[in-house]
Structure formats: structure tokens, C-alpha cells
Amino acid sequence: xxxxxxxxxxxxxxxxxxxxxxxxxxxxxxxxxxxxxxxxxxxxxxxxxxxxxxxxxxxxxxxxxxxxxxxxxxxxxxxxxxxxxxxxxxxxxxxxxxxxxxxxxxxxxxxxxxxxxxxxxxxxxxxxxxxxxxxxxxxxxxxxxxxxxxxxxxxxxxxxxxxxxxxxxxxxxxxxxxxxxxxxxxxxxxxxxxxxx
Amino acid sequence: xxxxxxxxxxxxxxxxxxxxxxxxxxxxxxxxxxxxxxxxxxxxxxxxxxxxxxxxxxxxxxxxxxxxxxxxxxxxxxxxxxxxxxxxxxxxxxxxxxxxxxxxxxxxxxxxxxxxxxxxxxxxxxxxxxxxxxxxxxxxxxxxxxxxxxxxxxxxxxxxxxxxxxxxxxxxxxxxxxxxxxxxxxxxxxxxxxxxxxxxxxxxxxxxxxxxxxxxxxxxxxxxxxxxxxxxxxxxxxxxxxxxxxxxxxxxxxxxxxxxxxxxxxxxxxxxxxxxxxxxxxxxxxxxxxxx
Numbered sequence: 001x002x003x004x005x006x007x008x009x010x011x012x013x014x015x016x017x018x019x020x021x022x023x024x025x026x027x028x029x030x031x032x033x034x035x036x037x038x039x040x041x042x043x044x045x046x047x048x049x050x051x052x053x054x055x056x057x058x059x060x061x062x063x064x065x066x067x068x069x070x071x072x073x074x075x076x077x078x079x080x081x082x083x084x085x086x087x088x089x090x091x092x093x094x095x096x097x098x099x100x101x102x103x104x105x106x107x108x109x110x111x112x113x114x115x116x117x118x119x120x121x122x123x124x125x126x127x128x129x130x131x132x133x134x135x136x137x138x139x140x141x142x143x144x145x146x147x148x149x150x151x152x153x154x155x156x157x158x159x160x161x162x163x164x165x166x167x168x169x170x171x172x173x174x175x176x177x178x179x180x181x182x183x184x185x186x187x188x189x190x191x192x193x194x195x196x197x
Numbered sequence: 198x199x200x201x202x203x204x205x206x207x208x209x210x211x212x213x214x215x216x217x218x219x220x221x222x223x224x225x226x227x228x229x230x231x232x233x234x235x236x237x238x239x240x241x242x243x244x245x246x247x248x249x250x251x252x253x254x255x256x257x258x259x260x261x262x263x264x265x266x267x268x269x270x271x272x273x274x275x276x277x278x279x280x281x282x283x284x285x286x287x288x289x290x291x292x293x294x295x296x297x298x299x300x301x302x303x304x305x306x307x308x309x310x311x312x313x314x315x316x317x318x319x320x321x322x323x324x325x326x327x328x329x330x331x332x333x334x335x336x337x338x339x340x341x342x343x344x345x346x347x348x349x350x351x352x353x354x355x356x357x358x359x360x361x362x363x364x365x366x367x368x369x370x371x372x373x374x375x376x377x378x379x380x381x382x383x384x385x386x387x388x389x390x391x392x393x394x395x396x397x398x399x400x401x402x403x404x405x406x407x408x409x410x411x412x413x414x415x416x417x418x419x420x421x422x423x424x425x426x427x428x429x430x431x432x433x434x435x436x437x438x439x440x441x442x443x444x445x446x447x448x449x450x451x452x453x454x455x456x457x458x459x460x461x462x463x464x465x466x467x468x469x470x471x472x473x474x475x476x477x478x479x480x481x482x483x484x485x486x487x488x489x
Contacts, residue, residue, distance in 0.1 A: 020451050021214040021235055023207075042452060057211045058235065059271050062447065065233040069448055090211070103270075116270055122294040123317055125204040143208050144272065144294070182207050 013196060016041040016050035018076075020066040022058015022091060026181040030189055044075045052085040052196040055092030057143065057179050060116070063091060064106040073107065080109045085172045085195040087188075093175035094146055110173045111152025118147040118164065118177070128178075132159045132167055132188060139185040140166070140178035147177050202339065205319030208294070209340040209403045212236055212272070212426055216416070216447050217405070219243050219430040222261065223268035229433075232443035236272040236294070238428065239265045244301050244348030244484070245431035245470070253303045256284040259291055266293070274321070279488050280306025282315075289318045295340070297321045298333075300487035301347050301430075310488070313337030323407065325358045325485060327365030327394070328384030334402060335387040341400060343424070344485040345408015348431045350472030352415040354485055355408045359422045362404065370398040408485065411436070411470045413449030413463050420453035437467030 019040035067073040088096040095106040099113040132138040148165035159167035166177040180188040215235025220226040272294035277284035313320040314337035321340040324330035330341045345355030381388040406419030411432035445462040452458040
């Protein structure tokens with residue numbers, strides 16, 4: 001992890017990982033493997049400095065609540081709407097969606113309808129391998145995962161597993177139902193880094 | 198590691214940095230979810246009441262668990278007695294997300310814990326030290342928590358267990374390979390798991406704090422001692438303002454190393470849980486001594 005003071009002016013990419021709750025450390029470790037500088041985002045003071053943001057898996061209700069508790073919601077939303085690349089895995093996908101069914105949506109920046117706990121409870125969790133964008137054989141662990149029920153017209157579908165949309169992109173916003181950060185497969189992380197470059 | 202084991206230990210990873218709250222009905226579960234809990238533990242009596250009322254305490258009524266499952270979207274955990282594999286089979290049939298083989302309930306077996314590897318559902322177990330944690334992981338637990346002394350509002354035992362765990366891990370980490378088999382013997386822990394700790398300097402699964410956590414400061418202290426998250430039992434619903442205290446503990450766990458935020462969230466929480474000092478609980482009545 002890098003301290004912000006060093007970052008200014010050295011021109012290297014800095015990716016923020018929302019660190020309110022959930023598997024943020026796994027994303028940071030995966031990015032470190034790729035020698036990318038990361039910073040834990042817990043408050044607003046570093047949001048202006050980051051080149052991209054990852055919203056990790058965890059519990060979306062908890063993270064949504066903490067986004068408000070620490071006044072992060074508006075600042076993050078503003079940067080996403082002005083084009084900062086963002087990637088939501090699992091709970092992160094739920095936080096970015098405009099429609100999550102009966103409950104109130106959180107950041108509401110991506111034109112998708114997401115089904116929470118799409119595969120049921122923990123016994124419904126599974127691992128798959130499949131196509132993601134132009135890549136094949138990508139490792140995909142699904143843990144109490146959501147899936148995308150419906151996409152808006154500017155949304156590009158990047159992966160379908162068993163007839164369900166599990167990865168998609170709308171301009172600068174990437175979402176995956178599954179967790180690449182807990183595998184050794186860096187394909188999706190590399191894809192996101194290219195979005196930032 | 199089997200695929201199921203991978204999924205189960207990683208569900209615990211997703212709970213990290215979160216607070217898991219004991220709840221006794223659907224209404225409390227909704228309060229906990231709204232306050233930002235990352236999971237709830239469904240049980241009929243919270244530890245403070247079990248302590249007060251005595252008697253035999255067992256796994257909860259499936260009806261109550263189902264009502265709680267229907268009322269929230271966060272993971273629902275539930276407790277079984279130590280060694281009671283049939284209670285565990287029942288909870289697996291109900292598809293709870295995690296089973297806690299817990300010393301808070303009256304143990305059902307004096308010698309054996311549940312053979313957790315036989316189940317698809319993940320288990321969390323309590324531990325007072327590294328040997329106990331590795332025995333539970335060896336049996337198939339996907340998550341560990343400190344035992345603390347539940348239902349007291351006194352955090353001292355949880356602190357003791359966490360410090361012991363850290364000391365034990367540092368000790369094993371510093372050993373030469375030739376010394377590991379003897380350490381395994383002395384700790385009564387599986388050799389392959391001792392080897393894992395020696396190579397990685399940490400437990401192979403997440404470790405949460407539990408037992409006596411009653412304030413945001415307690416929760417943050419356990420996080421600073423190296424816990425991955427916090428269980429809160431009687432501390433919440435036995436306090437003056439459960440909603441406010443629950444929210445404060447959630448915020449404290451996220452910002453455990455920021456005293457300024459901790460000061461803000463600790464303000465004006467109303468009456469804290471009326472505690473019992475662990476020293477006033479007779480050796481016989483200590484829950485942490487159950488299990489081994």
C-alpha cells in the first residue's frame with residue numbers, strides 16, 4: 001500500500017479499493033502481484049487521487065450503510081459519473097446497479113437489474129470456468145453471488161454462465177458476479193487495469 | 198482443498214471487517230441488518246439470558262430460524278451444541294449459511310466435536326489458543342472465533358484468548374522445520390496445519406472476536422489485536438439503545454485504528470450492557486471452559 005504523499009506527481013497508476021467491509025485485502029494482494037500501487041479507501045480524502053476504484057465482495061447492505069455513515073457516496077458517485085473506471089465484484093455489483101428489485105439501490109450508476117443472492121444461500125455457492133470478454137477458461141468462484149437479470153442498451157455483456165449474465169461493462173463501469181481476486185487467475189484484474197490505462 | 202472447502206473459507210473472507218450480531222427474532226434481525234451487520238446469529242436466548250436462567254440450552258426452533266432467513270438478505274448463522282451432529286444435520290437441511298458449534302449452548306458430547314468435513318455447510322468454532330483452533334480446523338471448521346466469556350460484557354477473556362493465539366502463532370512461525378512435529382504433539386494440533394502456520398505466520402482461516410464485546414472501543418481493541426471481525430451477542434440487545442450501539446460498533450470495526458472516529462461513535466450511546474466481571478463467574482459456570 002502506498003501513502004498518498006509519495007504518489008503525487010510520480011505518474012504511476014494508483015488503484016483505490018473500497019475498504020469498508022469484505023474482501024478488500026484480497027484485491028490489494030492481487031494488485032500487488034501485478035506491482036500496482038493500491039490504497040484502502042475508507043474516507044473521502046484519497047478519492048481525488050485514485051485512477052480507478054474497486055468495490056469488493058462482502059455484504060452490500062453493510063457497505064451501502066457505511067458509504068453514507070462516512071459521507072463517501074456522493075464523492076464516489078461524482079467520480080464515476082465523470083469517467084473514473086470502477087469495478088464491482090459481487091456485493092460491488094449490487095452497489096453499482098440502478099435496480100436491485102424491491103430494495104433501494106445504492107450508487108445507482110449502472111443500467112442493470114441485479115438479483116441479490118441469485119443462486120440462493122451458501123449451499124448454492126459454486127466454482128465455474130468460462131468465457132469472459134475475449135478470454136476463455138477464466139476461473140470464476142461464485143459465493144452467495146448475485147447475477148444480472150436485465151441490462152440497459154449501452155451495457156455490454158462480457159460473460160454468461162448457465163444462461164445467466166455474470167459480467168458486464170457500461171463505459172467505465174465493470175461488474176462481475178464472481179470473485180477473481182481469490183484465485184490465481186489475473187485475467188479480469190488485467191482487463192480492469194487496461195480500462196484505466 | 199476441496200471446492201466446497203474453498204467456497205466455505207472464502208465466505209468467511211467476505212465477512213471480514215464486519216460485525217455479526219446475535220438475534221432472537223425476525224424483528225431484531227432486521228434491526229441488525231439495518232444497523233450494518235454483515236451476518237446474524239439466530240438463537241432463542243442470548244448468552245446473558247442463558248447465563249441467568251441456566252438449564253440445558255439447545256439449537257433453536259427451526260421455525261424461528263426460517264422466519265429470520267425470510268426477513269433478511271445477509272447470511273444467517275445458527276448455533277449447535279458441541280458434538281451434536283444431528284442438530285447440525287437439521288441446520289444443514291434448513292440451509293443456514295454458517296453453523297456455530299458453540300460453547301454457549303450446553304455441550305452434547307464430552308469428548309468429540311462434530312466431524313465438520315462431512316458437511317457441505319461451513320462451520321465456525323471457538324478457540325482459546327492455537328492448538329484448539331487447529332484441532333477445530335482439522336475437523337473441518339472454516340472460521341474461528343475467540344471464546345471470550347459470553348454474556349458478561351467483560352472483554353478480558355476475549356483479549357486473553359487473542360493474545361494467546363498471537364503468541365502461539367509467533368512461536369510456531371519462529372520454529373525450525375525439525376521442531377514442528379514436537380510442537381504439533383505439544384499443542385495437540387495436526388502436523389500439516391502446524392506446518393501451514395510455520396510457513397505463513399497466520400491461521401489458514403479468518404478469526405473473529407467473540408465473547409464479552411460490549412462497546413465500540415471493545416470491538417476496535419479486538420481488531421487492533423488482529424481479529425478479522427467481531428461477533429456481538431448480549432452486548433447489543435441488553436443495552437439501552439440497541440440500534441445506536443449496533444451502528445456504532447459497525448463503524449468502530451471499519452475504522453478501528455482511527456481514535457477520532459472511535460471517539461465520535463462512542464458518544465451518547467445510552468446505558469451499556471450491565472456487565473458481570475469474569476472474576477465473579479465461578480469456574481463451573483464459565484462457558485469458555487467448554488470444548489477443548
